[in-house]
Amino acid sequence: MSNYPKVAVVILNxxxxxxxxxxxxxxFNSTYPNIEFIIGDNGSTDDSVxxxxxxxxxxxxLRNTENLGFSGGYNEILKRVEAEYYVLLNSDVEVSEGWVEPVIAQMEKDPLLAACQPKVQSYHNKGEFEHAGAAGGYLDYFGFPFCRGRILDKVEQDHGQYNDAREVFWATGAAxxxxxxxxxxAEGFDSDFFAHFEEIDLCWRLxxxxxxxxxxPNSLVYHVGGGTLKTSNPQKTYLNFRxxxxxxQKNLSVPAAIWKISLRLWLDFFALIKFLVDGKSADAWAVSRGHQYFFKNFFKTAKKRKKYSAQENKKGQYKNSIIWDYYMNNIHKFSQLKDKNFH
Structure with missing residues (x-):
């Protein structure tokens, strides 16, 4: 057992x-020899516990007394967990046989490899990548996230085209x-995020x-997720835009933050107009609420900016706009993107 670092699989419920x-x-059927299973309950009112x-x-x-969201919930639970590795696993994830071992082996080989994700396929459409994570996350020049295997709403079938272990920009919070x-x-997640983008922010800080x-790629999980939902979800819209x-604001340099956020505000405004045209007034209002929160809490967020002694690792950042490539260049697959356009 001593040859295997302790792994704590923590499911927030x-x-x-x-x-x-x-x-x-x-x-529970995971075969890793030195593992602990933990349910972190976020103030549930049903009989799940x-x-x-x-x-x-x-x-x-382990219990929280109230629902602190994904970010705050994990922050509080993990204060009470002792292990060398944490695995933050969504409750709507089915894991495959031997899913822990290859990830730990890969991370043990590289002291600088702080976070990692398995391959994530859709639970309902096995053989297809899942929206939230797929084969690893990337970030474009203007802060838009996308994945190997998923660009915006286009999700690819998994034909083994992304079966190489590699460094990415962010790893999914689903696993x-x-x-x-x-x-x-890194002081964990930013609790103010509540849910959505907290893992990207954490990976950026790392x-x-x-x-x-x-x-x-040698570890596979199946995620139910919400990326394929077609119904309007204003709260999710609010959290994503906000x-x-x-x-x-937290992670860009000051000059880059000034002009990129200014441009994003205009792009968000166009998204708001589209929501209105599509009859989704609640989502349009959600975008507006996200902007209101951003401005009201501008100085609070600014205080979270930190200077780091190490040189920033930009591997996985895309130098172009994924939105432009998607709509203007008809690029819907990660494999269509040129390697020279990545850090």
Missing amino acids: WNGKYFLEKFLPSV SYVEENFPMFKI LFIKAKAWQD KKMGYKVGYC NNLLMM
């Missing part, structure tokens, strides 16, 4: 009995492996500290 019933068996206590007594339960020391060095973020701006 909020009223998620349905997913726990469905996916805890696959997690009692279900775990009765059916999976081997899972340790995030991270070294405990790196988590602590890279500003000189760390690496990776993708491991947190993207917060992330840019």
Whole structure:
């Protein structure tokens, strides 16, 4: 056992009995020798905790007294977890056999590899990449995230085209492996994000500290996720638009932040107009609320900016606009992007 670093798989739960019933068996069948299973409950009001206590007594339960969101919830739970590696695993994820070992092996080989993700396929369409993570995350010149295997709303089938382990810019929070020391060095998630973009912000801060973020194709998980939902979700719209701006303000240099955020505000305004034209007034209002929060909390966010002694690792940043490439150059697959346009 001493030859294997301790891994804590931590599933954050909020009223998620349905997913726990469905996916805890696959997690429990993990074969890694030195592993601890933890349910971090975020103030659930259903009977999900009692279900775990009765059916999976081997899972340790740590409780928050209220729903602190994805970011705040994990921040509080992980303060009480002792392990060399944390695995932040969504409750709506089914894991495959031997999913832990290859990621840990890859991370153990490189002291600078602080975070890593497995390959993420869709649970409902196995063989197709899943929207939130796919084969590793990237960030374009204007702060728009995309993935190997997913650009905007275009998701690719997995034909083995992204089966090479490589460094990426961000790793999905749906199945995030991270070294405990790196988590602590970066001070975890930004709790103000609540949900959405918190893992991208964390990975960006890690890279500003000189760390690496990776993708491991030899590990496979299946995510139910919400990327394929067609119905309007104004709260998700609000968090996505708001947190993207917060992330840019925190991590870009001051000159770059000034002009890039100014441009993003205009692009967001066009998105607001499109929501109105499409009859999605609640989403349009969500964009406006996101901007209001950004300006009201401008100085609070500015205080979170930090100077790092290490040279920033820009690997995985795209030098062009993925939005322009998608709509004007008809690029819908990651493989169509030129390597020379990446850091």
